[in-house]
Amino acid sequence: MSAPQEHPHDHSHGHPAAQEALAIQRQPHPHQHEHRAGSPGAFRWSVILNSGLSGLQLVIGFGFGSLALVSDAIHNLGDVAGLLLGWGAERLSTRPASGRFTYGFGRSTQLASLVNAVLILMASAVLVVEGLQRLGRGGHSIDSLPVAWAAAAGIAVNLFSAWLFGHDHHHDLNRRAARLHLLGDAAVSVAVLASAIVVGITRLTWIDSLTAVAVGLAVGSSGWKLLRDAMVVAMDAVPDGIDLNDVERCLRALPGVVDVHHIHVWGMSTSQTALTAHVKRVIGTIDDMTLLHQAKVDLAALGIAHSTIQLEPG
Numbered sequence: 001m002s003a004p005q006e007h008p009h010d011h012s013h014g015h016p017a018a019q020e021a022l023a024i025q026r027q028p029h030p031h032q033h034e035h036r037a038g039s040p041g042a043f044r045w046s047v048i049l050n051s052g053l054s055g056l057q058l059v060i061g062f063g064f065g066s067l068a069l070v071s072d073a074i075h076n077l078g079d080v081a082g083l084l085l086g087w088g089a090e091r092l093s094t095r096p097a098s099g100r101f102t103y104g105f106g107r108s109t110q111l112a113s114l115v116n117a118v119l120i121l122m123a124s125a126v127l128v129v130e131g132l133q134r135l136g137r138g139g140h141s142i143d144s145l146p147v148a149w150a151a152a153a154g155i156a157v158n159l160f161s162a163w164l165f166g167h168d169h170h171h172d173l174n175r176r177a178a179r180l181h182l183l184g185d186a187a188v189s190v191a192v193l194a195s196a197i198v199v200g201i202t203r204l205t206w207i208d209s210l211t212a213v214a215v216g217l218a219v220g221s222s223g224w225k226l227l228r229d230a231m232v233v234a235m236d237a238v239p240d241g242i243d244l245n246d247v248e249r250c251l252r253a254l255p256g257v258v259d260v261h262h263i264h265v266w267g268m269s270t271s272q273t274a275l276t277a278h279v280k281r282v283i284g285t286i287d288d289m290t291l292l293h294q295a296k297v298d299l300a301a302l303g304i305a306h307s308t309i310q311l312e313p314g
Helices: 015-028 040-066 066-091 105-139 142-164 172-201 208-233 244-252 288-301
Strands: 259-269 273-281 306-313
Touching: 015 172, 040 066, 040 142, 040 172, 066 105, 066 172, 066 208, 105 172, 142 172, 172 208, 208 273, 208 306, 244 273, 244 288, 259 288, 273 288
Parallel strands: 273 306
Antiparallel strands: 259 273
């Protein structure tokens, strides 16, 4: 007797339990991000606002001699590029699977996160080197008032842009990367604002260069963490929030199951988790379709909505 197989995209052939299992599988898990209609708007407005902000900061930074503000502008430009990548990847990930890309295009969000991390690290290196060089050259003239206003604008724009992404970013690395960029920019702008105020009061212009170095190091730290997370996802690691031991216990607790092996759990995208497993069960204990239905229900409760389970005789 050949062991039946169930694939998430197989037809149920009219069996009620299989139809219900398939319907459950297609329902989003509470912890999984779905591409809402407002999602493109968050990317679009963030790109527009940060592009305008970067231009303003570059003009004021170069015009009034603030390297710290120029570093903030460069960081913002890097984030605009990252937001464009993330926006494009999120749109691409919604495209249906094709004959060649049978899993769809969800991996594009992972690749965008990886590219974003590299951009952040490159911008960090530029800021640190330029800041150290200016420190070595000595003092320079800075008009702190317009610099302070530009930094305050940066805080407002980036906090508003981060707010646009809402609260559903935690389980989507691509959107988390975008929000991380924006919150990091807001923190950078706070540092630049404080630096401008101190320089305006004390006339110690080297503080501006030192702030630029500190900004570069902070940006590099966030970029390194994002790069590490993106590499982990790219290597098909078990996604955060999924405990492999819990998954195995869930499958072993199914009626008639005597063994579970070849369990693989990975991220199909930065927001969707998949599983394959071999389940050995006692034949005749429970109907195969009922067993598969129960497995899909229990796995969905753990955050795994895409599962392929191969049943084997015990």
